[in-house]
Amino acid sequence: MKRVVALALDGVxxxxLACVVQAFRYCPGKDGEPLGFQLDTCGARAGAVNSPDGFSLYVEHGLEALADxxxxxxxxxxxxEVPxxxxxxLRAAAxxxxxxxxxxxxxFVLAEAGLLDGRPATTHWAFCDDFARRFPAVRLDPGALYIxxxxVLTSAGLSAGWDLCLHIVRRELGAAIAADLARWNVRPPHREGGQAQYIPAVVRGNDMHDSLAATLDWAAANPAAAPDVSALAGHALMSERTFIRRFKAELGTTPRRWLExxxxxxxxxxxxxxxxxxxVVAAHxxxxxVTALRAHLRTATGTTPAGYRRSLRH
Structure with a gap:
């Protein structure tokens, strides 16, 4: 039995936390008995732990629980701040x-403790820019579901915690038990791709110069109507050279990259x-x-068209 301790700090x-509890307290074993893990929860000290989710938690252990x-x-x-x-x-446990x-x-807590310096790590995509600014010594991978x-193991946001917990169960106890755990929790044992597929696709900023706005709106609404940069320049009634220069000055990228x-x-x-x-999707x-679509989608999201459709179709 491996002892797993979840550290619930104020603001947890x-x-x-529920991903950890569900994965390690209820990991299925023979006759439904827990197998392989014993889970405890602790805080900075025993007692109440505040949560932003409308209720408080109570933990019976303080930091001494990390000792073994x-x-x-x-x-x-x-x-x-991390006390x-x-x-x-955390450093002593590591x-x-x-x-x-x-x-x-x-x-952020592990990084604040200095445990991620020089290591690959990930976190929720919405907080990656802030993380990279605060912890430049960490080799941040914004696209990974988990690393x-x-x-030292890190996951992306929220449900990616489930992916990481299942990975740990698979790594420690084998694929069959991880599959049983996933089945019990009515979720896939493995997800394709990374968290890049869940980051909203940004079409263009709101601060676009009027001279390009109409052309960019036209091309964004129907990319198939603009097969190349010359078509964009023609719509903007500019020479291709002038269009490229103005585009790079106002958007900070090239027309070709923007169109892709x-x-x-x-x-x-x-x-x-x-x-x-x-x-048909590729043509529209x-x-x-289709080969070009697959290549660009894998670069942007880390998965295939079929995998993306399975995971995110409304």
Whole structure:
């Protein structure tokens, strides 16, 4: 039996904590008995723990519970300073050889304790820019659902915590038990792609110069109508050279890259909301072939058209 301790700090996100509880307290074994893990929950101290979710929690243990944990899991919490005694307890657990795990923005806590320096890690996509600014020594991967770096594991936001917990069960107890756990919780044992597929597709900013706005609106609404940069320039009634210069000055990117992004955004929309065959989606989005669609979608989301449609179709 491995002892798993979830550290619920003030501001803990109850969904993140629930992923840990559901995975490790109810990991199925023979005759429904827990197998492989013993789960405890602790706080910075025993007693009440505040949550932003409309209720408080009560934990029976303080930081002393980390002293003999085999696995330490830090669920996400609302932003706030990490008390030095918490950071010190986490460092001591890591130095002792405990597996250190974060879910969602719990990565901020591990990073604050210095446990992610020089390591690959991830967190919720919406907080990646802030994380990168605060912790430049961490090798942040904004697209991953989770990252296993041996003794330190991190996940992206919310439901990605489930993906990571299942991965740990699979790694420690085998694929069959992980599949049973997933089946019991009525969820897939493995998800395709990374969290990039869940980041909203941004078509264009709101601060566009009037000289380009009409052309960009036209091309974004129907990327197939603008097969190349010369078509964009023609719609804007500019020479191609002038259009490219003005485009780069106002948008900070090239027309070709912008057009590829619009095609990918349009393809994502069609895959999510229609039953159209992939060949038709590629044509409507302005890609010359299904191969081109697959290549651009994998770059943008980390998955295939079929995988994206299965995971995100409305």
């Amino acid at each position: 996100i109850s969904y993140d 944990a085999d696995v330490v899991v830090v669920p996400g919490r609302v932003p706030g 030095e005694e918490v950071a010190a307890a 130095a002792r050889g405990a597996m250190m795990v974060s879910i969602c923005v719990g990565a 296993d770096d041996g003794d 992004a619009q095609r990918t955004a349009r393809a994502r929309e069609l895959l999510e909301t229609t039953e159209l065959p992939v060949e 989005a302005g890609f010359g072939s």
